[in-house]
Amino acid sequence: MRSTPHLDVLPPLVEAGKTDELVESGRTLFTAVSPLNDSYAVFLVPLFEKLSTRPKPTDSDEQNVYFVSSKPPPSTERRLFIGDTSIIFAAMQNLTKTVDKNGVYSTQQESIQRSIRKLALDYVNFARECWIHTSRMAGEIDQADADHYRSLYTCLSLFTILYLPEYGMENAPVGDDLMEWLNIHFIEPSTEEGDHLSGLERPWEDETFWPYLTRAILRGLPKAVAFFLGTLAEHPSGNLRRLAQSIIPLLSTQPKLQHFDAERDFAYASHRWREKVKMLRIELDDVPESDRRDSFEDWWDRFSDIVGILEGREEVIRKVCEDLGADWREVCVAWGVFVDTRLRRQDLPDVVAQVLEDMPPDPTILEDMVHVALFMGDPLKALEHAAQLDPWLSAHLADMMEPLSLVEQQAVNDESELSVREFYVLSYTHYLHSDPAMWRITVSYMYSCGKVGAAAADEILVRVPLRLQSKPSNTNDSSHSQADQGDLSAVVKDVNATCHEYQREAARRTVCKIAAQTFVQRKEYGLAISYYSSAEDWPGLGRVIDRVLQEYIRSGPEQYTKFVSGIAPSLQGLRANSAAHGVFIHRLMFAVRYAEFHQRLLNRDLQDAAWDLVSMLQEGIAPKAWWAVLLCDAIELLQYDPTPLFSYASACTLLRDLDEIISRTAQGAGEDYLKILESKLQIDGQKDSQKQLQLVRFALAKYFARCAMIGTGGTQTVRRMVDPTV
């Protein structure tokens, strides 16, 4: 089993190797996970059993809480890469959406494969650009970054060559493509060596000459080969001069698959070319033993190796590669160019297996291990190594492998119920979560992973910090306050939209409820109501209205009417909402009407205020608990001297309700009728609600007496009754 990643906290709580002392002192480590980014809060705790015998600590460091994360958050470069490649991933998602439940594509296989290839090449290009960019920046940032993108680039392009050839070319020989890959990514022989040799008058006298020439031939680099073979025209050996002249046209005419329309023609041309190589071998063998050496080198052996390569002799290629310090990749690729020119993708694993027996890869280099697995036709192994190299790589490779049927689409086992693709994509999302700012990208990957992914994404979405408290709001400055509100809801709206996009109604409602609760605390009751109704949380909406009504009790009518003006507009929308619960709408209506009443009182529009008061009672809009408060409000109106404000019938309504309160209170239901009045009186510094009710009764009695004097149902008041304006 591989060793598990190990994390230590800095500065250390306990010196290295002294964990035993920690244990002896009766303490251990506890952790708490952070919902923000999956990091852990780590702290020392005393163990219960040793609590009583433990001395009180003196070192305050022991009470520290540390934050650790196994996944360092991505750098700026990396974030760009993640963002850009997520767009390609999204395109891939759209493509795979055309797959039905049985894994059958509704679009033609050809078009699917072409599209996947195009997207794969997009990934390759992004990796390359990132590599080039980070290499240029090298010095400013860590060189390791550049190396990392280079390895992503090599793995992705190898994957594309081996598993995503152009449509129809799956069964074509692969040698030339692989050689091109090797030449792009693992440049040999080096330009410096070439420059050095080309500056020499007799380059063959340099010890690097033959190795350089051999490698250039192995890699199929025609210009370098022709140039240095040309220099041999000056070589003292006439045989070598002749042989060099013979081999130049041979090298330039080696058949390449891409120059042929049909593979059969390519095979025929290769065969004829091989015949010519045989002729060269005969010519070489004819060179007398005496002329096979110059004063520096056994040139004949070197030349024989070169001809051996062209002849496609396995043992020569292996030996030459070993001498040159080349690895298994070079042998395998040369195999497809020289040994078996018709080598196909499906034959590659056999060749690679043979080669690896003598030239094993370095298991500590993850990039090499990914290459081996890809060459060996083992996608699962490739993913395993890729995951260690970079969770980005395994996720995106697996995402392409599934529609290509390289990995099972079905769940791997009953336990996790995850497919291979889901497993690796989800592992990547856990890495993404280390940067909470990338929540949009994180959830887009998660939602592509079935039910398990959706559940994980929901947890992220409902915890996106809503930033509802980031800016101070100044209620006195209305313009500032509005701009502030626009800002305030930005994240909530964004999260809401994301929930809609992925149809996560439960998550959306949770977020709305949290937002609403925050707005309640900030006394932004209008916003609170709109979020509770968006969450269809009618009891929540009821609580907001209660809070607004409490504002009347606590802060009096002026504050109250101001708050209600914030919630009144939502009444219209809620009435139109058929799902809205009637009880709460009713309560909201009362809050609004009651505020209107107080507004009229404040404006000294007493006649209308009186009419409002009575109609709230008559229409049953006022809850019973508020009757007593309304009746107390009526005292001032009843006592208004210049003109009576209530009709006789209205006054009777007031009296009837007053009687109900008093009789029900006598029966023990005082809690239902007097609670609100009592709390208001308490705040006003008064205690006796009964006394207040007596004042109402007294005011009513006087009013009736006035009515009797003026004549029952005075003309003014009758007119009011037929002129309802509210």
Next chain:
Amino acid sequence: MPAPSSGVVPVETAHDDMIHDAQLDYYGKRLATCSSDRTVKVFDIVNGSPSKAASHTLKGHTGPVWQVAWAHPKFGNMLASCSYDGKVFIWKEQAQGTTSGEWTKIEEHALHTASVNSISWAPHELGAILACASSDGKISVLTLKDDSKWVPDIFNAHAIGCNAVSWAPATHPGSLILPQQPGTHQPSAFKRLVSAGCDNLVKIWCFREETQSWVEEERLEGHTDWVRDVAWAPNIGLPRSYIATASQDKTVLIWTKDSPTSPWVKTALDPSASTTPNPAGKFPDVVWRVSWSLAGNILAVSCGDGKVTLWKENLQGIWECVSDLAS
């Protein structure tokens, strides 16, 4: 892959004695700690470091404070704490405009006759409900009614004492909520919790609406010593439940139930592959604590050997130690 090193700034809690618990709030923006010094403290965390701004010290307990727990933010900023003094306090931050407000104790729950060892908030879908586990062997459940009153339920749970309590996720995994039509009712969420006891048992309790009482639904037998902690995994999107239990017997058991009708199946975590040779399935010391990540895919295990190990189910469905933390 490249791993830029990042400086770790510890939060200096300035408690006068050892801390027993630290919990991050719903958004990971605040840290609450509690200590033998009988206080609870709340800190703002900005970019992984403690904010220089004011921290709050919540006083009132008369014994060491064992645990703190944050309520869901849809109920406002609420925090619960439990103590050796047998009491459970619920604290609420009273907002003052946009700045963080003062914390006030809004409820004092004193029905337990011995130390309260563990507290756990129910899934938010059920309302503001807190479960408490005590050394008096009882579990109590406090429910917030009408936005103002806390109503307690209390029942006997484990003979010698109850060490931990944890709630089941409220919704059936995979269930979808569609916009509600008038006149229809959503299926009522069920209240279920699991407790760990000094009787070596793990018990599952369910609230029966018809009798308005908590009844023992199942008992999970497998540990051979006190069960120190229990954690019911969050809903992971499958119709399967996971419970992790940690015990004095040096084992961690993962209990799985494939569907509401199938039996619980237990698997022991096997740390022998990654640590010093121990008998298979045994940790080097007593296991004190188990906690799930939010997505329910990673389990953190605190062992008495001074190490925390992180466990994850691999592609083959086997629990593997993916990381370890040491001081």
